[in-house]
Amino acid sequence: MTPPGTKRQPQEQLTGREKRMVKNRDARRIEATTSNDQVLKQGTPLTAQQHANARLDQINTLQTSIKNASYAVNVLAFQSVPRDLRRRTASHDARRLPQKLRERAAKEIAKAPPVKRKPRRCMRNPRPKSIKDEYLRRQRNKKWLETHIWHTKRMKMMDIWGYRLALHPNVKAERPCYRAFSHLSLLHDASYYGCLEWKGNLQSIVSILEQFMDPFMPSVGSVRYIKGQRIGHGLLYHSYPTRFFCPVTFLWRYHEMQQDQSQLWMWIHPSVFPSVLSHFQNVVKDIQDIELLDLRNKLVRFDFTGPRSTALLQSILDPVDENSNNGRLWRNLSQLRSSSSLPCGSVLGFTVKDPRLMFPQKVPPRINTVDLSHTSRIQDLCANWPSSAALTDIWDRHLCDSIHSNRPSDHSLFLRRQDLQKGHTATTSPVPLPFTQSDSCIPILLVQRGSPSSVQSNLNSNMKEFSEGWSLILPRGWGMAFWKSFIFAGARTSGVRDIRAMHFEAGLASFPYDYPGTPVWEDLRQSYKQQAAQVWEKRPPAKRANYDVLGVSHPFEAAFETLVDPASSTNYWVIQEKQLLLHALSSLAATATVVDLTAALQRRQILTDVDTVNKTWGAALVKVRLVLTEKGKPVQNATIHATNRKDITSSPFGYMTTAGFSLTLGCGAGTGACTLDGIQRLIKGQSTSDDITTIHKQKKSQALPQLSVFIKNPSSDKYRSALLSMII
Structure with a gap:
């Protein structure tokens, strides 16, 4: 942009942004007016006609400037709405906009010239006789969730795992989703589990x-x-x-x-x-x-993540019997700041009213002070969670089917609300309906979605909130009734890609993207390899990376089979538990171990021989978390090296399966897997004999040490230093 005080560049040298600024500035400039009458000399008398003509010219100039300035505005009424609330039909239907923008939008639509549409040459498919049959026809090869129609209008959809699932919002929402699950509430329809x-x-x-x-x-x-x-x-x-x-x-x-x-x-x-x-x-x-x-097809599951999830659920889930034990227990949690304060995996079951009766609900504003009585009550509940808190009727299949078949329609509730509004002042906001004995009572299960005990030791207090939250279990047929209430109350929706990003920020492995060796991971690997290769081949040779010169043999995939011992009797596999990892490290180091694998297998009656397990260490992998210690951002399929020297000693011993820039850490980070043999050599090279003995004999609750490694992206020859920690 041209600095102030400098000579303006010629029009053909201006950028697009500068041209728009010049256009808007010229449109808002009010030109000086000159009267057609002769300029009066000093002392000459001024007539009323001359004064009126001068003011008339100024008024005309003002009106012309206002008109030109309104034409220069590039933002229409439907573009004034936040991106996540915009609708495609809002450009030609003012009723799709908020009420304060409808009058302005109606004027813009009236001034818009008619759109000339070309006649379609192909024959259009006839309208189906039954929309229900048409929807069933579309679900022949995949299943829809109950919230499918809502998601298709707002999110990118994808056929995966036998379902038609939402991948991510249509708008740029990576940072808003991060703010939602770190400060507000993020909602995800996990009914596909x-x-x-x-x-x-x-x-x-x-x-x-x-x-x-x-x-x-x-x-x-x-x-x-x-x-x-x-x-x-x-x-x-x-x-x-x-x-x-x-x-x-x-x-x-x-x-x-x-x-x-x-x-x-x-x-x-x-x-x-x-x-x-x-x-x-x-x-x-x-x-x-x-x-x-x-x-x-019998249950609906919604996952909530974020510190405001409890307050949002409190505003929607209204117990039928407030005086019941579980009803009072739920209301006692109204001042709970985070679900992480509750015992890990706590379950609460009760029966709630139809949320459509009080629609739309609003979450009360956050308060900074909490009464001491509420604090002591919450502490007592956390220390002594009631044994009957999980009692609910959602386990009864016949009752849930009866509730689904007798579910009141939205139209019947609209007629009740219309009758209630008769005789009252006209209002645009819906009127809450009083609860009656004939209304539906929905049994639910509310679960504190805690992390496994083996993972909690690797998480700090900030990242723990990213992996924990609430899971709401509902009977079938009630998904949209609760979903709309949650959305209007302020929850932000997320797709499959956003859930993977949430695990990435928390430093956890996301299934199946970070679980090499499983059949579903192999399918994802081949799909990503094919797509990345097609993108690379479309670029001209001068604009794409030359992997032959860089010495990268597998640029589009994580080829773990090239890292493990080829003489191993099995394919590569991943160690999933810390105790097994300690046993493996002790076995390779030929030291005494406190982990008795034989006793553990016999106690669970697992038909696996310890000698057979010891023969597979050459093909074993370990899940790792890497954080860069310098500038740069790793990418998927980046290789992990022990040194940064370009020789045979710098051959990779691992790959990154998920990588990017972490908004939580403010640097590059990622998740991957390394060979067990490479981890063993890394520990020997960076630890003393006393440290190695401590690692082999440490307890389950202790965290494994961090190790220094180097990361190399496939399209680069630079080695970036990073810290490696094992995800066990």
Whole structure:
């Protein structure tokens, strides 16, 4: 832009921004007016006609300047709305805009010239007779969530894992989403996670699941989980430890029945749900007292992240019985600042009113002071969480189906609200409807989405909020009723890409993007490789990186198979638990270990031999977190090196699976995986003998040390220093 006081450049030398500024400045300039009458000399009398003519010229000049300035404005009424609230139809339908902008938009639409549309040559598909049949036809190859129609108007959609899911908002929303889950509330429809229900004898269910779960994590039949007060986390294997399925969460039903009538819900990622379901069906096909049920279309799940999530849920979830134990418990949490203060995995179940009755709800403003009585009450609840807090009717399938079939329509509620407004002053805002006995009562489950105990030791207080929050479980058919209330109350929506970014900011691995060795990760790897190669080939040779000169043999993929020992009996696999990693490091170092792998396998009845496990260390990988210590930003598939010398000693021993600029740390960071042998050599080279002994004999709650490494992007020959920490 031209500095003030300098000579203006010729019009053809101005940039587009400078041309617009010149145009707007000229349009707003009021030119000096000169009267057609002769200039009066000093002392000459002034007539009324001469005075009126001079003022008339000034008025005409002002009107012309105002008109020109209004034409120079480049922002229309529908462009004045925030980007995340804009609609495509708002440019020709003023009713789609806020009320304060409708009058201005109507004038702009009236002045706009008619749009000449070319006649379409192709035959348009006939309108379907039934919109329901048309929607079912579109779901032949993939499934829709209950909030699908809402997402398609506002977010980029993608066919993945058998669903049509929202990938990210249509507008630039990376930083707004970061502000939402760090300061406000971020909402995500996680109903695509499959729920598998186990019914039958408690001991039979536990004995089967323990054979395929990680032996170093708390058992599914642990006392902390079996009462139904807390949700549990586990690692599910097809064959321990080399064939990994996915991380899972599970919840037992709270009841006082016999053990033969136990129920367990297990949430599984949709990419592996068919494989897990088929695997367990083959396992229990000969067992009479266990029944498996697929609940993928029976439940709705919303995930909330951020410090304002509790206040938002308090404004929407209104208990039917405020005097019940769980109703009072929920209201006692109204001043809770963060769900991380509650016991990890706490479960609260109660019955709420239809949120459409009070729509639209608003979140009360944040207060800076909290009464001491509320603080002491919250502290008592955190120390002694009630045993009956998880009691709810959402486990009853017949009741949930009845609530779904008897759900009042939006039109019936509109007629009730219209009758209520008769005789009152006309208002544009909806009038709340009083709750009656005929209104729907929806049983829900509210879960504090805590992290596994093995992960909590690696998180600081700031990043802990990114990985924890609330999960709301609803019966089917009630997704949109609650979703609209959450949106109007101020929650910001997120897609699959935003959830991956949230895990990246928290320093956690995101399934399946950061879990090499799994079949779903291999599919993502091939898809990314194909897309990146197509983008690279479209560029001219002078404008793209020459990977042959840079010495990069796999620029578009993380080729872990080239890093592990080719003589290993298995494919590369990832160590998922800290105790197993300590056992592996001790085995390679030929030192005494405090981890008894044999006892752990026998205790869980896992049919795996320790000698067989020890033979697979050459193909083992370790998940790592890397943070740059200098300027620069790593990219996906960047290589990890022990030194920055360009020789044979600098061969890579790991790849980054997720990388970028961290808004939390203010520097480049990422997640990846390294070979176990490379980690062992790195520890030996950067630690003393006493430090190595301490690493091999440390406790589970202690964090592993950070190591110095170097990162090299595929399109660069520069090595950037970074700190490596193991995600276990």
